[in-house]
Amino acid sequence: MRRVSIKDVAREAGVSTTTVSYVLNEITTQTISSETSRRVREVAKRMGYVPNLNARSLTSRKTNLIGIVIPQTEPGREFMFDNPFYGALLSSLEFNARRNGYHLLLTGPASGQSYIGVARNRGVDGIVIVGSYPSSSLDELHQLSIPVVLIDTYVTDESFHTIGINDRQGGLLATEYLLSRGHRGIAFVSGGISEHGVMRQRFLGYQEALEAAGLQVREERLYTGEVSFQHGMQAARELCSQQDITAVFAAADILGVGVVKGLRQQGRRVPEDVSVMGFDDLDLAQICDPSLTTMRQDIAAKGRQAILTILDALDGKPDKQEWIFPVDLVVRDSVRSVGRPVTAQKHRRPDSGEELNE
């Protein structure tokens, strides 16, 4: 049984398809007698007419579809995302798209194939890309002449809108906090450090904080890999052999909780033996025990702004948008103070986050 089309409605109502179209789309430049209008509406309703958006897009050149590209954690891996971060972001994208009359076309990057293909095939009106990709892939995006929003990636390209947080400052603040607690041996656990990725920025913040404190980044304290619970655990296992590490800065909560777990398995207590900082402030941070001290970012805001930015661009706003949301330190239970070196300050305010003014 075929779907009822505009033709069916037109025939049944005894008018032309044009008229049906006018009525149902409430075209104000046309004037339709209220009687006709009423009848068309009634018939359409009775027959259960639903417009075919694909057909409509053919003429209107607008699909009301927004493409979302979310990375695979690892190439060839079945799961796009183990990291709850993406679930939260996706939720926000969906919610905001829907309330504005858009639908979401979801895709991971086609393995070995242009991940733009889908967007072109379907004629999405805009596209949101999460995470960083080789710039070769991004080149293809130029060819699509549609609004592109890049979330969490550092490319300086005038034709793309970007949404992110101040990752470098986040890394800086996190590390400064650990330093302020007296830690000097601070390991860094992260995902892959690619040129345009957030991990690199968080690392730079880490480095900057260390150097400002007169310390050096030490190769053997760096644990990069994938952003996963597993990698966090693995890193923790390895770093246990270095006695001078008293704190770990994990550049994502999912890594942080892995680190905590791994440390535990090695018989180390958190934070008594080793302190741990996360990044993101997912629910995970509170689920973990001890609850994770972390850098909070507003994931919902990112999703919301991504959609709004697309809509703005579709509305004809020409300027590139560039949003940087703030990150905030959230102190919980996974970091403790250790005896500070001789450079202790004169006036030590008890229990306050002492600034590190070298």
Place this chain on the structure above:
Amino acid sequence: MRRVSIKDVAREAGVSTTTVSYVLNEITTQTISSETSRRVREVAKRMGYVPNLNARSLTSRKTNLIGIVIPQTEPGREFMFDNPFYGALLSSLEFNARRNGYHLLLTGPASGQSYIGVARNRGVDGIVIVGSYPSSSLDELHQLSIPVVLIDTYVTDESFHTIGINDRQGGLLATEYLLSRGHRGIAFVSGGISEHGVMRQRFLGYQEALEAAGLQVREERLYTGEVSFQHGMQAARELCSQQDITAVFAAADILGVGVVKGLRQQGRRVPEDVSVMGFDDLDLAQICDPSLTTMRQDIAAKGRQAILTILDALDGKPDKQEWIFPVDLVVRDSVRSVGRPVTAQKHRRPDSGEELNE
């Protein structure tokens, strides 16, 4: 700058659009000279031609689109899913859809509106619905004459395929395990218990196990609410006042980790003071400390089978498919044995999961 269409290619290659269509779609019933074929391909590539799937769907009556409906945790809430369960499931759905040439149209149920609307608008080829909905909503699904797969819901309707696990048995096994460990005061923490939902089945398993052990379900030990970390914490806080509760069966891991957290906040130790069981075996279960004893289910398999079932139906297989995947007990660290009543067995196998044969 307009996208290049089949017409453009045809003109450039000096052939008709028909020929282009034949070549590019590799229609085997037609025979095209290899020279023409080569030229068309070359031109198409050079011009960067990408077929418009929306247009194609107009004639082929096939969109290669699968609609996915994921519930909102709570009506009016911004997030569809806080629960990482949905992220995992969605990943699997996307992966399997893509490898079969399908794309995913993602939507939460439109607030106050038919959540079938999107599917009809877009003409999706099949639809996957996760979670249980009022049966009134499901009625509309009949009108769509497309394959429908229901994940995690108990409706007996011949026209829908279903995929799930044996929730009742899961609830039974979980509770039996707690009983076998000597627990008698077992609380039940879950999401809303709706008629066709999984929570109800898990509850029935809980009830069955209790009754088989000569115990009764007690109203004051039931904590139903939403499936969230928050609700788990809240339930834990409340159940602390009941001294005779020595174990909690949380019908979802996200609830379980909330319960553990809540108990901790009340100064109760897990499992020394109170034992906790989860359900799902998400990563969370291991992130939690102590790691959660739980019922494992294969989320990836659910997603895979959902897509395969749609494809089967689209291929013309007429029979309703009904998949029930197994659940397995995963013993970790959140449950301890308590002194068993006098009915202790003669031969007590140390450290084995003693069966409860009353």
Place this chain on the structure above:
DNA sequence: TTGAAAGCGCTAACAG
């Protein structure tokens, strides 16, 4: 206030 006609990009009989 309404409708005829053309066209969006593509496919599929059918004819040649």
Place this chain on the structure above:
DNA sequence: CTGTTAGCGCTTTCAA
């Protein structure tokens, strides 16, 4: 081996 033609469902001039 290839092209003509009609049509998928809808919008949009343009004319009546």
